Amino acid sequence: MFYQKKFVGVCVIKSYQVRHIQVNPGLVLSPMSGVTTRPFRRLIKELNPGAVGLVVSEFVSVEGMTRGSQRTLEMMKFSEEERPYCVQIFGYDVDRMRDAALMVQDIGADLVDINCGCPAPKVVKRGGGCELMRQPEHLQKIISEVKRSISIPLTIKIRAGWDEGSRNALEVAKMAEGEGVEALAIHGRTRSQLYRGEADWDLVQEIAERVSIPVLGSGDVVCRKTAEARLKGKVAGLFIGRASMMNPFVFTEILNDEPSRLKGNHALMLDVLFRYCELLREDFQESSCGGKFKQLASQMCRGAPWRKQLLQLNALKDHEALLLAVREGRWRPAALETEEAETVDVSCDMFSA
Ligand SMILES: Cc1cc2nc3c(=O)[nH]c(=O)nc-3n(C[C@H](O)[C@H](O)[C@H](O)COP(=O)(O)O)c2cc1C
Known part of the structure; x- marks a missing residue:
């Protein structure tokens, strides 16, 4: 060694x-x-x-x-x-x-x-x-x-x-x-x-x-x-x-020793999530992809205004449709979603509770 x-x-x-x-x-x-x-x-x-x-x-x-x-x-x-x-x-x-x-x-x-x-x-x-x-x-x-x-x-x-x-x-x-x-x-x-x-x-x-x-x-x-x-x-x-x-x-x-790339960069978040959808589909049946997608999205998208809505969906194709709407500037908060989404930093002290 x-x-x-x-x-x-x-x-x-x-x-x-x-x-x-x-x-x-x-x-x-x-x-x-x-x-x-x-x-x-x-x-x-x-x-x-x-x-x-x-x-x-x-x-x-x-x-x-x-x-x-x-x-x-x-x-x-x-x-x-x-x-x-x-x-x-x-x-x-x-x-x-x-x-x-x-x-x-x-x-x-x-x-x-x-x-x-x-x-x-x-x-x-x-x-x-x-x-x-x-x-x-x-x-x-x-x-x-x-x-x-x-x-x-x-x-x-x-x-x-x-x-x-x-x-x-x-x-x-x-x-x-x-x-x-x-x-x-x-x-x-x-x-x-x-x-x-x-x-x-x-x-x-x-x-x-x-x-x-x-x-x-x-x-x-x-x-x-x-x-x-x-x-x-x-x-x-x-x-x-x-x-x-x-x-x-x-x-x-x-x-x-780089600063966080994702912090505030929603376009990059979307790229990562779209890629994850592709990789999931290569290995899992459509019916199991949605849950696995949400596991990552729930952790990675803290602070994004569309996170809550994304996590309310179950099918991967619905997740993708919402992400596409965000990417194309068509996404609007649903009536129930107007309250401010939880904001959590993707930086250093995320586990220092
Ligand atoms: C959802 C989840 C699943 C885990 N599954 C395993 C596992 O299969 N094998 C293992 O050795 N540790 C497992 N762990 C422990 C992690 O590998 C790691 O040791 C622990 O989370 C502490 O490191 P972290 O603070 O970097 O997460 C799991 C942890 C989490 C949160």
Whole structure:
């Protein structure tokens, strides 16, 4: 493992290497269930040329994969331009985890990642996600079996621990390194915290000091300022999740220290949304596109006067018709929409509640 440093402005944006895979820059599109589908990942790669070092799929159930669920298998689909590409799997059963990791390898992904951080009850009740941090011996068995079976690099994503009384991220990181995991990401909150409070980046830095594999941090990176504050010491790179929905240009803006492109630029918002419609249609049936479109639009278009109306529509073709009306200057607020739309800045402190 070695680090390169890319000097941009006054800050150092690092890159890192996992075996033969260069993650350059060390800015990673964080896995988000229901969000980081192929259309979203492609959109983010297109909008940030050269600024996204790695993209990760949404988490994929090893139960669904190994039972042959077509819908689950489709979640792994990717395009060549996405490389390097990582598929994240979740589950509990050692044999299914191994078989699923082999399937990830077989489809040609560059990396496989094990989810050890998901807090969702339906996942942890079945032993997956953050529950694996409560059962480190079982996690060790999974890692050891997966490592023994695959030839592509294995990474893991963990939380600080289950709760305040069991913050075992360091122990899990050391165990994982010992078993041959080649990089790990830490979301510095416990399972009990969910998304409340602040992510503990001191912990990320401490773990980066104490193991020799690349350690990435996750949590509340939303702009250049927050990136600089977190990319300290031996931390190899940053996972960026929710901010990519609020501001899909966030990777470029962090890398190049640029101001927000979208802020007040409704024409650009429309371009992004029209492109997202095209990408969604390539992968999903028309009936599922509208919901996915709204997920991005609701986050990205805060402050736009037509946002509320857009979110009241369900079909993608209706979304497009409204966007077209806006683009052509034909859009008028509906009677119910005359009150001022909520105004939220797409800048730095969007998560500093
Ligand atoms: C809607 C949503 C879905 C998520 N799904 C996953 C997932 O599938 N796998 C995972 O490891 N983390 C998942 N996360 C956690 C994020 O990857 C990330 O660690 C967390 O949101 C903190 O980073 P952020 O502040 O940059 O969003 C999800 C987060 C959100 C908001």
